[in-house]
Amino acid sequence: MDYHDIDLFKASQAQVMIARKVKIQRLSREPRSVVGLDVSYRGETGFAAAVSINYKTLEIEEIGIAEGKVVFPYIPGYLAFREAPLMLKALMRLKGEKDLLVVNGHGIAHPRRCGIASYLGVIMGLPSIGVAKRLLAGSVVERNGKRLIVIDGIVAGVVLRLGKSDLYITIGHMVDIEDLEEIARRTTISGRSLPEPIYWADRISREKSLGRISSQRTLI
DNA sequence: GCGACAG
DNA sequence: ATCTTGTCGC
Numbered sequence: 001m002d003y004h005d006i007d008l009f010k011a012s013q014a015q016v017m018i019a020r021k022v023k024i025q026r027l028s029r030e031p032r033s034v035v036g037l038d039v040s041y042r043g044e045t046g047f048a049a050a051v052s053i054n055y056k057t058l059e060i061e062e063i064g065i066a067e068g069k070v071v072f073p074y075i076p077g078y079l080a081f082r083e084a085p086l087m088l089k090a091l092m093r094l095k096g097e098k099d100l101l102v103v104n105g106h107g108i109a110h111p112r113r114c115g116i117a118s119y120l121g122v123i124m125g126l127p128s129i130g131v132a133k134r135l136l137a138g139s140v141v142e143r144n145g146k147r148l149i150v151i152d153g154i155v156a157g158v159v160l161r162l163g164k165s166d167l168y169i170t171i172g173h174m175v176d177i178e179d180l181e182e183i184a185r186r187t188t189i190s191g192r193s194l195p196e197p198i199y200w201a202d203r204i205s206r207e208k209s210l211g212r213i214s215s216q217r218t219l220i
Numbered sequence: 221g222c223g224a225c226a227g
Numbered sequence: 228a229t230c231t232t233g234t235c236g237c
Contacts, residue, residue, distance in 0.1 A: 039227075041228055074228070076225035083227070083228095105226050115226070136226045168226085209229095 011078055015114035021122045022108060024171055027179045031055050031099035031127070034187060036197025037087045037120070038104040039070075040209040046070040048086035049205035052094055053197045058187060060200060064093035065208055076136065077111050080119040087120060100175075100183065101128035102197040107172035109138045109149050109156040121173025128172030129180055130157070131198050135168055148177075160184055163193025 034055050039048045050064035066089035072082040083105075091098070106115030107130035115136070121128030138151030140159055147159035149170060157170030158180055169180045187195040194202065207213050 039228085041227090043229095046228095074227060076227090079226055110226085117226095130226080132226050134226065136224095 006072070006075075006081075008075070008078065011081055012112060015080075015110075015112040015119070018119055018122050019108070019113040022113065022118050022172075023174050024108075024176055025174055026176050027100070027127055027174070029099075031183075033061055033097050034100045034102055034183070034197045035091065035094065035098050036102045036104075036195070036199070036201035037091065038198065038201035038205045039083045039086055040202075040205040041070070042209045044069050044071070045209075046083070046086045047205050047208040048083070048090040049201045049208065050087065050090035050094055051197060051200040051204060052096055052098065053187065053200065055099075055187070058189065058196045062094050062096050063204060064090040065204070065213075066090035066093065067208070079105055080114070080116040084116055084119055084123075087116075088123070091120075091124070098124075098126060101126050101172065102183070102187075102195060102201075103128060103130050103172065104132070104198055104202065106130040106132050106136050106168065107157065107170035108154070109136060109151050109168065109170040111137050113151075115170065115172075117170065117172030127174040127179075129175055129183060130168075130170040130172050131184070131195060132168040132170070133165065162188040162195070163191075165193060167194070 117130030149157035
């Protein structure tokens with residue numbers, strides 16, 4: 001499949017539909033397990049990892065892996081159509097509870113307010129936040145000493161430097177701005193540049209794509 | 221038309 | 228994201 005086999009207009013409409021269901025509200029309760037999601041590639045094959053982390057201890061509780069051929073190309077603004085299918089497959093393999101999704105990508109700081117974090121949050125009916133290394137849409141404004149990500153006059157996220165480089169943390173679904181910083185700070189161990197859920201999802205999906213994980217091998 | 225552009 | 232050569236610092 002290449003660029004011309006895709007109906008981006010219909011894809012956009014689907015995103016607008018999902019964006020209307022996004023709820024911005026304080027997390028109803030402190031999460032117990034936070035799930036990090038990411039995808040790595042080896043050629044046309046994608047390897048997704050869903051890693052459940054205990055919010056209090058930051059220990060890995062469960063790992064879900066899924067792999068498959070990825071035909072949808074990477075097009076800025078349409079990342080969910082490329083990566084969400086495998087992420088969902090990996091997520092479904094987790095037996096335990098899932099209180100919050102932390103996705104590698106953006107939430108509502110998106111051209112149609114439907115980045116992959118919001119997309120997954122709405123589909124799963126779970127709170128979600130996006131963690132990205134670069135900005136996709138919107139702008140960063142300084143306010144009360146904080147760098148906020150604003151799009152269409154709405155505060156969609158915050159820029160944090162928890163480690164070596166800036167991270168763009170955005171609202172996915174059923175969380176608010178306060179939750180973003182709370183979750184990001186409390187799940188990031190000193191010495192690391194990413195929140196634990198994303199760090200492990202990123203690492204495990206990459207190790208898997210490199211064929212370094214056979215089954216239940218210990219990871220640390 | 222031009223530049224920008226998550227992973 | 229992935230590939231890939233070179234450089235800097237602990």
